[in-house]
Amino acid sequence: METAQNVVWDGIVRGYAPPDVLDIDPSLTLQTAEAAEVDPITYEVIRNSLQNINLEHGSTIQKLSISPITMIVRDFQCAILTEVGDVMFLGPYLLYLGNTLGLTTKWILENRSASPGIEDGDVFLSTDPYVGSSHQQDTGLTSPVFWGSELFCWVSNSVHYSDIGGPVPGSFCLMSQDIWQDPPCFPPMKLAEGGKVRADMEDLFLRQSRLRDTVGMDLHAALAGLSVARGRILKLIERYGAETVKAVMKRTLDAGERAFQEKLDMIPDGRWSERVYTEASVPGDPGIYVSQINITKEGDTLYIDNEGSSPQVGSINNTYAGLVGATLAPLTIMLAYDLGGVSGGVSRRVKFRPVPGTITCCDYPGAVSAAGVFNMPMVVATATGAVAKMVACADPPLREKAIAMADAQAYGGWIFSGLNQYGQFFVGMSAGMAAGAIPASPGRDGVDTGGLFWVPGMEAANVEENELAWPVLTLYRRENSAGAAGAGMYRSGVGAEEAWVLHGTDHLDSQIYMNESFVKNQGLLGGNPGGRAFHRLKQQTDAAAQLAAGTVPQGLDQVSGDEVPLFYKGMPAVLDPTSMWTTNLPNFAGYGDPLDRDIAAIQIDLTDGKLSTKDALKVYGAVVNEAGQVDVDRTAEQRAMCRRERLAAATVGVSHA
Amino acid sequence: MREQVIINENLSLRRTDAGARFVCACGHDLADGSTNFKEACAVRESPTADIGEGYASFAVEMAAQMCFREFFCPDCGARLTTEVARVGDPYLWDTAPRL
Numbered sequence: 001m002e003t004a005q006n007v008v009w010d011g012i013v014r015g016y017a018p019p020d021v022l023d024i025d026p027s028l029t030l031q032t033a034e035a036a037e038v039d040p041i042t043y044e045v046i047r048n049s050l051q052n053i054n055l056e057h058g059s060t061i062q063k064l065s066i067s068p069i070t071m072i073v074r075d076f077q078c079a080i081l082t083e084v085g086d087v088m089f090l091g092p093y094l095l096y097l098g099n100t101l102g103l104t105t106k107w108i109l110e111n112r113s114a115s116p117g118i119e120d121g122d123v124f125l126s127t128d129p130y131v132g133s134s135h136q137q138d139t140g141l142t143s144p145v146f147w148g149s150e151l152f153c154w155v156s157n158s159v160h161y162s163d164i165g166g167p168v169p170g171s172f173c174l175m176s177q178d179i180w181q182d183p184p185c186f187p188p189m190k191l192a193e194g195g196k197v198r199a200d201m202e203d204l205f206l207r208q209s210r211l212r213d214t215v216g217m218d219l220h221a222a223l224a225g226l227s228v229a230r231g232r233i234l235k236l237i238e239r240y241g242a243e244t245v246k247a248v249m250k251r252t253l254d255a256g257e258r259a260f261q262e263k264l265d266m267i268p269d270g271r272w273s274e275r276v277y278t279e280a281s282v283p284g285d286p287g288i289y290v291s292q293i294n295i296t297k298e299g300d301t302l303y304i305d306n307e308g309s310s311p312q313v314g315s316i317n318n319t320y321a322g323l324v325g326a327t328l329a330p331l332t333i334m335l336a337y338d339l340g341g342v343s344g345g346v347s348r349r350v351k352f353r354p355v356p357g358t359i360t361c362c363d364y365p366g367a368v369s370a371a372g373v374f375n376m377p378m379v380v381a382t383a384t385g386a387v388a389k390m391v392a393c394a395d396p397p398l399r400e401k402a403i404a405m406a407d408a409q410a411y412g413g414w415i416f417s418g419l420n421q422y423g424q425f426f427v428g429m430s431a432g433m434a435a436g437a438i439p440a441s442p443g444r445d446g447v448d449t450g451g452l453f454w455v456p457g458m459e460a461a462n463v464e465e466n467e468l469a470w471p472v473l474t475l476y477r478r479e480n481s482a483g484a485a486g487a488g489m490y491r492s493g494v495g496a497e498e499a500w501v502l503h504g505t506d507h508l509d510s511q512i513y514m515n516e517s518f519v520k521n522q523g524l525l526g527g528n529p530g531g532r533a534f535h536r537l538k539q540q541t542d543a544a545a546q547l548a549a550g551t552v553p554q555g556l557d558q559v560s561g562d563e564v565p566l567f568y569k570g571m572p573a574v575l576d577p578t579s580m581w582t583t584n585l586p587n588f589a590g591y592g593d594p595l596d597r598d599i600a601a602i603q604i605d606l607t608d609g610k611l612s613t614k615d616a617l618k619v620y621g622a623v624v625n626e627a628g629q630v631d632v633d634r635t636a637e638q639r640a641m642c643r644r645e646r647l648a649a650a651t652v653g654v655s656h657a
Numbered sequence: 658m659r660e661q662v663i664i665n666e667n668l669s670l671r672r673t674d675a676g677a678r679f680v681c682a683c684g685h686d687l688a689d690g691s692t693n694f695k696e697a698c699a700v701r702e703s704p705t706a707d708i709g710e711g712y713a714s715f716a717v718e719m720a721a722q723m724c725f726r727e728f729f730c731p732d733c734g735a736r737l738t739t740e741v742a743r744v745g746d747p748y749l750w751d752t753a754p755r756l
């Protein structure tokens with residue numbers, strides 16, 4: 001990978017950027033031979049088998065894990081990698097974790113092949129974001145698959161573990177000023193040797209956690225996933241031969257690269273950028289910071305840089321691994337949607353030129369544990385904006401694959417801890433907002449609560465599943481309206497709001513809640529930005545009394561009590577039996593001028609009750625008559641007037657460059 | 658060789674006798690293709706809270722540092738692009754395709 005000169009991207013003082021040719025100890029023999037010929041039917045059988053093996057790896061983790069975030073929401077990733085750690089198949093899970101597995105595996109090949117050695121039956125565990133994870137909680141396991149004495153390939157996964165230690169429950173350390181205030185950071189170490197888990201290493205990892213049992217179960221689910229994938233690959237090799245299977249792997253990667261190349265041919269050369277603002281490097285900090293991603297396309301290659309990003313600060317950083325993963329996620333969605341998760345060929349044509357020491361590519365010892373809910377969605381959003389503007393400039397029909405930005409707070413994250421209804425300590429990550437919203441594209445609206453597009457397999461937990469796992473009662477969960485937020489010629493899908501009270505406990509602490517001071521989204525090429533993500537809390541409410549009387553409150557404004565001002569990153573908020581709180585995941589970004597929106601589309605939203613008459617006029621310049629129908633002639637006049645008003649209120653020729 | 662790049666329904670980059678030019682669908686010749694077309698737009702800068710319902714927050718001091726910029730064709734008033742930015746920050750030069 002190409003990076004700035006004269007800096008050491010070693011995974012120790014700086015993130016790890018692997019060289020094109022890895023420095024591997026000669027004691028390790030790699031299986032590289034491939035069959036010269038593979039007939040097309042055998043090729044397809046093996047290719048699909050490999051893909052299904054990876055999917056089975058994922059479903060094994062999902063079935064055996066016990067944390068809702070993994071079991072239900074699928075906030076993890078698994079991959080098959082070549083012998084040199086190129087990601088071959090990714091699962092339909094959290095996309096930005098895909099390349100982190102490649103980085104970790106390559107680092108192991110360079111730094112562990114001499115000592116302690118890489119052998120059959122090993123499993124390496126790493127939580128080190130400077131090596132390859134997006135934050136410490138996304139702990140990676142990677143395991144070599146040997147055929148005879150040769151290293152044939154790798155199987156890997158990355159799972160979000162509920163608590164891996166550090167100063168706060170859940171391990172998202174918002175107050176951290178450096179990595180030593182974060183949860184521990186383990187560079188790759190041998191969790192298993194010769195097919196057996198090492199008790200000392202397992203204890204070293206689990207001993208840090210407040211939730212030893214939960215994390216231990218999830219860890220063994222991840223180990224089982226590796227074991228299933230490894231066993232299936234060995235069976236495939238037994239049947240078809242190592243050289244044939246390897247030939248299919250290499251040719252599939254080459255085909256992926258060619259398919260990506262064909263997309264690049266449809267895009268003019270040029271440069272595209274996106275800038276997303278964030279706030280609060282630690283709780284109480286009134287600062288505003290910039291995440292910026294720039295893409296330069298020159299012929300058959302994309303060059304990615306993050307120039308313009310703020311210097312690293314507080315706890316709002318991600319490492320090189322995060323930058324790479326967050327950028328490849330929207331590239332995969334918009335330009336490799338037809339590759340079934342074969343991403344390795346794509347990354348061959350994407351070169352990173354990162355500016356180190358920034359919030360989007362920090363140096364050691366920058367704090368990164370909070371990246372999972374703050375930086376990662378933010379950098380994905382930033383990269384999405386840049387990629388979308390580039391793809392919008394592509395020849396048809398590719399330009400229609402551009403997709404506007406999901407929110408920088410796309411998780412709608414609410415993380416909380418305390419004693420559950422069974423009297424046990426727990427840490428909960430609400431991802432009810434996995435319902436998501438698909439943003440707008442050139443040529444089509446997004447999808448209402450259509451999920452989070454960079455976690456294709458993500459599912460929102462059912463209310464009942466949350467209520468079983470946590471001491472809460474959901475009062476309602478409902479879609480937002482399609483008003484100004486995410487409006488455009490094509491509008492974003494709408495997000496959703498959920499409201500809760502406690503049930504079965506009298507105290508929880510909200511560790512993380514996302515109440516944005518200002519909107520962090522950006523509209524695409526004339527569209528409105530998505531809305532502001534908010535989290536509201538009222539204390540001393542009469543919600544319990546209303547429930548006892550048979551009424552389920554349908555809004556925070558429908559209960560009495562005092563609203564507590566919550567800042568974007570506050571100190572933990574106490575929830576008690578009088579509390580009621582809501583999270584709102586906003587609509588995401590729209591595309592194009594709202595005044596160009598098709599009247600029929602406006603009429604559908606009006607008829608469906610998704611758009612008010614007031615917003616139809618204010619946002620879209622659409623005049624609605626008493627029968628609830630858009631008046632075509634009056635709308636044309638109104639829109640002409642809106643355009644004149646725009647120019648009357650605007651300034652021309654004021655340079656901000 | 659491309660004769661034009663469609664950027665959105667209103668904005669395109671076109672090859673002309675005067676070189677690559679950003680052009681509006683209304684026919685207005687906006688800017689040289691090697692520049693940031695936003696500089697040639699009519700710009701309305703407003704508080705983010707004014708975008709619509711739900712954008713306002715009680716963190717008014719933080720929100721006051723930010724603004725919403727709309728870039729219009731100075732001839733027909735079409736909204737070509739938008740950005741949320743810190744007040745005083747330069748316009749982001751974000752779209753620079755080459756013919």
Ligand SMILES: [Zn+2]
Nearest residue numbers: 681683730733
């Ligand atoms: Zn115009």
